[in-house]
Amino acid sequence: MLMLLLVICAAANADESSGLLPVIPQAVKGEACVEPTDVMRRDHMQFLMHQRDDTVHGGIRGAKHSLVGCIDCHAQTDAQGAAVPVNAKDQFCASCHRFAGASMDCFECHATVPAGKRASTTLPAWMSPPTVFVARTPSTGVD
């Protein structure tokens, strides 16, 4: 019981660098996301689902909420200059989705790396993170 309380308190007080919450690699491009982080966290599926109808039925591409736009900014680059798939472990989409236990269907069909970049082959996409990626300095907090 006490352990449970401790864990819950730790989770409530944890920030992203303490190891309990997903580590989201920082985007490689751009000043800021197209929406505030807390809005995105809650509503990104609403944005994407609305946008996909606009794109498929209306032919509107490159809009603010385009999935291709997300991947362009958020896909990491490894030491060899190849792009890391966003659904690889600890990468942008996968880290939160793994934490939340919500499966993602998008990348059955959608490309996981930006246009013109080849996918990182240092390790298979579904295995551990690439050799180098740009991220926050890891803290020495709770492991």
Next chain:
Amino acid sequence: MAGAHKSLADRSRRRFLAKAGVAAAGLAAGMRFIDFPHANAASDPVTGARRWGMLIDADKCARGCNACVTACNDEHGIQGQGRPETDAQWIRKVTLRDNATGRETSLPLMCQHCEHPPCVDVCPTGASFRRADGIVLVDKHSCIGCRYCMLACPYKARSFVHEELTDQKPWSPRGKGTVESCNLCVHRIDEGSGRIPACAEACAREGHKAILFGDMNNPTSTLAKELADDDSQELRADLGLNTGIRYEDL
């Protein structure tokens, strides 16, 4: 005595100003996160003002040339799996011999982008649909992979994805378990930059110029003029589908 302590009004005024200042600073900082909508030519949905189509001249199509097929495969990331019966083909070359005269022709065959597509009629979820500008597409978000549209298509234009796919092109999402077919390189058309479908581009690059792409609704377009000038035909015209792809010298 007068300034021994601040009045209630002063204190509340100070608090208000402090809060207002913080709010303003926060707003200014927060503005960085807001991307104001800007005027965008491609931000309006497509309309029926245009109807995209093609005219294919079978005489100019060279037997043995596969430039259109290769270009389409490259453009959309279609990779052969070594299983020709299940590999996807959005466009294929067909060579014909006339039973009566023995004359041989070759031509490319792809989704005909009908005005009354049988595939759209039979799709249970409405995933197969005709866009306002005439392009017949599969909305793969809704496709359940039942393959009824494949049965219904008079041209056998559709392919089913029989295996897990990787390395998709960002402009052409494709996935296992859904049905797909030629989409007239809709991603190129939507750019609005004048790029034409990959097959037409490749055919022109090879020098054959058998595939002419354009807007059927625009009387000044080359396509419309060619269609008005010369005899062209639909494939399986008896079905009354009013296809967007027309053939001449078949």
Next chain:
Amino acid sequence: MAMTDNITGYTDFSVIEGRGAGFYTLLAALAAIIAAGLWAAHTMETEGHHVTGMTNQIVWGIPHVFAVFLIVTASGALNVASLSSVMGQKIYAPYARLSALLAIALLLGGLAIITLDLGRPDRLMVALTHFNMTSVFAWNVFFYSGFVALGALYLWTLMERRMNPLTKPVGALLLIWRLTLTTATGLIFGVLVAREAYDAAIMAPMFIAMSLSFGTAAYIVASLAALDCTGRPLDDAVVNGLRRMLAIFVTVVLYFVIVFHAVKLYGGGLQGFERFLLEEGGAITTLFWIGQIAAGSLLPLALLTWKRTAPSRVWLAAAAGLVLAGGLAQVYVIIIGGQAYPLRIFPGREVIESTFYDGVVAQYHPSLVEFLLAFGGVALSLLIVVLGMKVLQFLPRTRVAD
């Protein structure tokens, strides 16, 4: 304990004994086949359909053959129920419950196969919430689920004494519903203008005739197994009635088949498909002549009408089994044969080269996973019937003459 069935007076219904090694072995065997079917579906979903024999030319295969067969048979299995509840043939009243159970079970088996074969079965929710109202498939989603619900409602009117007065109206609605459902199943193919083998309105009544024939045959097999083999009453009058009906329905199906093909053969120059089916189609031709016509229609007719075999229940069961096998062959010929024959895109021309199998008869080599999925669906239907009879009172125990 006695339960009243106010149609015929007093009929005592009971559960099957359902004990002993034989029963549990049956359950275990059915469960194992279902498990194999689920494994097959899982393999198809994770690997993709390249593990099956279905291709871009033959897009619907063994799973769909079995599914359509089960669905068509399900609709016809309600014959006895319709006769007793709607058409006032009281001798069938004690057997109406089994009829409804069989119908629901067969339909659920067929539905299971067809949904598990989808390329994206995880999107079933999309299919249930997004309807394109011009699609026969979309209508069928509605008809098939409504059939199960109405069938359950009908059973309730039979089994709950206070609901008995509603048996006739619900039964009538269910009759209309299943005729519409079977029409729509036939029209899945009938509306396809693209294919020479289909594109015919007559497929709707033909499918209704098929459902009457296969459904009666299935009911005969089920009732002989469930009643005769467990020492329960199955009146001679009922058995003779079923025999006569089966003979008539087999003849009606033969009539539709003859008219359908004769019209496609008549005049003009477009007999390509018929020539393929009747002469040159290899396995398709064999299945048509030997499976559908000889074994599935003519031989059963002989067994049902020849005075040496007609009175025997064993021969009746054999005839019913042949009708079912012939029915499976017929559905195979319709679905696979119709896809194997190439589309006539360039009339008057011969296709001499194509990378997409234009102009050639498509080959179909069904794979193990397709058969496992299909058998899993059949086993599911059987399991529902067997467990249903064990749990609820579907079978008449004794019959007090009225």
